[in-house]
Amino acid sequence: MRQRATILSNREIAKATMEMKVRIGDATIAPGTFFHVKTSELLRRPLSVANVEADVVTFLYKVVGTGTAELATRRAGDELDVLGPLGNGFPLAKDGKRVVLVGGGIGVPPLYYTRRMLAARGIETVAILGFDSEASVFYEDEFRELGETIITTVDGTYGEMGFVTGPLARIDADVLFSCGPEPMLKAVAASHINERYISIENRMGCGIGACFACVCKAPDGYVKVCSDGPVFRAEEVTL
Amino acid sequence: MRLHIELPGLSLKNPIMPASGCFGFGEEFAKLYDLSILGGIMIKAATGEARFGNETPRVAETAQGMLNAIGLQNPGVDAIVEAKLAFLAKFDTEIIANVAGSTPEEYIHVAREMSADPCVKALELNISCPNVKCGGMQFGTDPLMAAELTRLVKAASTKPVYVKLSPNVTSITEMARAVEAAGADGITMINTLVGMRIDITTGQPILANRIGGLSGPAIKPVAIRMVYEVAQAVNIPIIGMGGVRTVDDVLEFIYAGASAVAVGTANFENPYVCQEIIEALPGRLDELGIDHILDVRGKAYEQVVSRA
Structure with a gap:
């Protein structure tokens, strides 16, 4: 390991x-x-x-x-x-479903590999990537090669002005995979998409589930982000 | 046999054990290596009922150290005995159960339950956790309260009791003498030093609990000094800890007067650290011309006398 x-x-x-x-x-x-x-x-x-x-x-x-x-x-x-x-990643067995990938800032990276793996299974995806400003945008071309990609910037210097939740509201998809800052995750966890998975970030100690530093509240107690996650169904955690 | 150590209740194949709170109940590390190589395991603190612990962030990094404020999160003594100890019983290593609580009654309850399990060879009385509102360190900074709690837990336990000392005191030797007089079978030291970090972008403490316990290499000199003083003040054995990450750190604690050594924060940096130290010990003893590791126990203060 x-x-x-x-x-x-x-x-x-x-x-x-x-x-x-x-x-x-x-x-x-x-x-x-x-x-x-x-x-x-x-x-x-x-x-x-x-x-x-x-x-x-x-x-x-x-x-x-x-x-x-x-x-x-x-x-x-x-x-x-x-x-x-x-940790545990995004579940890929979503054949026949349409997946929307929603990334914010440095939460975008895991969604690229996820999208490639989904594409390899023939699963249709659309990506919404949010950044603070034009200078922060990365991997746009790489994402575009894999399908429809919408970029948003908070200051409007590139793509659509505003947050990822703007374009997300008009997207029709069965499944949502998301990673990004907590306010964004809170918003997408409450979105209209039926099946929602979010990847959570937290300060970690050991990274293997032993130290209880990176816990997150859950409806039935707590989860450890490093070893139970970092990907959870939106209902599994209380943000 | 040059690493074998006999302490009250404990027959250690080597002096190395993971420190409480840094190793959970061993399950995660058992996937990485055979826990039977360890001299012992100090398992995560148990309280009477399940505890969630503090809000996050619970850790903050510092120069050569880290602050933590987990807050004794654990599933409660009954769940630990049922699930965690049953798992640990599969391994040939000595289990030391860390006992915590908010009231003397809770400590007594946990000590009774834990010591009754055949898998547990000794208790570590936690009177030094800086991260809980009630109990914890308040018992460990007043020698009278520490002694009284030691007496109560000794009476409730069927196994030897090691008292874990807090470094957040004016006189560590006074605390050590108090718990020795109250019947402690051994001392484990040191727990973390209370500290704080502030995020200058928000002006607020980084830890949700505001304060936390400092551990890691940063505290090793403090731990060595305290072991050195306590070893000369009491006649019960000391399991030393605080910033251990290498085989030479282990020997430093033995020279200071410890009889065994626990490894804490270093398990986060390198989850194989205990295994690596155990493997490196014989070769290092050879290089230093040491036969049995305890041949040099306390040599740091004995040599001061001979030099004079």
């Missing part, structure tokens, strides 16, 4: 947003799962899987603190200590 991956590339693709590709040993990686990545800091950083091509995993991460800032300085050829894949 713990391995030393080799970094193949690490580059900035949007404002404070990095794309890192690493070569990883044998692993079956489900979309929506994550790796717990060692940085110069004490605790690992959970990074969602943005893509998998053969033994190459892509991480897209935002530089927000000292750990991710240090990660951004790594170069091709460097080793990366990773633990994973961890």
Whole structure:
């Protein structure tokens, strides 16, 4: 489960947003799962899987603190200590259904790999990706190759002005897969789509379910984001 | 046998055990390695009833450390005995059950239930959790209250009782002497140091509980100093902890006077850390010319005397 991956590339693709590709040993990686990545800091950083091509995993991460800032300085050829894949991802067996993918900011990455896997099963998808501003937009072309893609920006500098909930209101789909900031997840969890799955983020300790740092309230108690999730049915958690 | 250690109630194949609260009830780590390699396991604290714990965020990183405010989340003593201990019974390792509560009555209830289980070899009396409103650390910062609770739990328990000391006191030796006099079979130390971090973008503490317990390498020098002082003040054994992440950290605690060592926060950084330390110990003892690991127990203060 713990391995030393080799970094193949690490580059900035949007404002404070990095794309890192690493070569990883044998692993079956489900979309929506994550790796717990060692940085110069004490605790690992959970990074969602943005893509998998053969033994190459892509991480897209935002530089927000000292750990991710240090990660951004790594170069091709460097080793990366990773633990994973961890957690439970999005359920792909949605044949015959239409899936809407709703991502916000750095919640967009896991939806790319998820969309590729859905496309491989012949499942029709539409994506709504929300960013704060034009400079923050990433992976638009990659998403467009896989189907209809709607971009929103809060300041209106690119795509539709406003939040993802605007376009979502006019979408006809059976299933919703979403990842992004909590206010957005709250909104999409309450949307008109029948079957709703959301991926939750929280500060983690161990990443494997032992420390109880990343719990989230649930109708019948609590769930651990790292090991019970990070993907949950909207009804399973109380945001 | 150079790593084997006998302590009250505990026959440890090596001095390494995960610290309470950093290893759950072992289930997650059992998927990574065989728990039978461990000297022991200090399981997550049990209270009388199930507790949800504190709001999130519950962790915040600091320089070489972390703050946590989990708040003793656990499923309650009955559920732990039924499900968790039954799982742990499969492994050849010594189980130390961490006992917590809000009132003396709750501590007594949990101690009685836990010590009655054949899987549990000793209790760790938690009078040092900084993250709960009632009980916890308030019992661990007043020597009279600590002694009284130790007496009550000793009377309720059929197994040896180790008292986990809080470092958030003026005199750690006074606390240690008080619990020794009250009948403690051993001491585990140290629990976390109370701390806080503030998010300067909001101006508010990062932790939802506002304060939390500092652990990790940052606290190791404090722990070493306290073990060093307590080892000279009492005649009961000490299980040392606080910032252990390497085999040399383990030896530092033994030199300071500990008889065994618990590994806490390092399990989050590297879930295989206990296994790696256990594997590295014999080679390191060879390099240092040490036969049995406890040959150097307390040498830090003994050598001060011989140098004089």
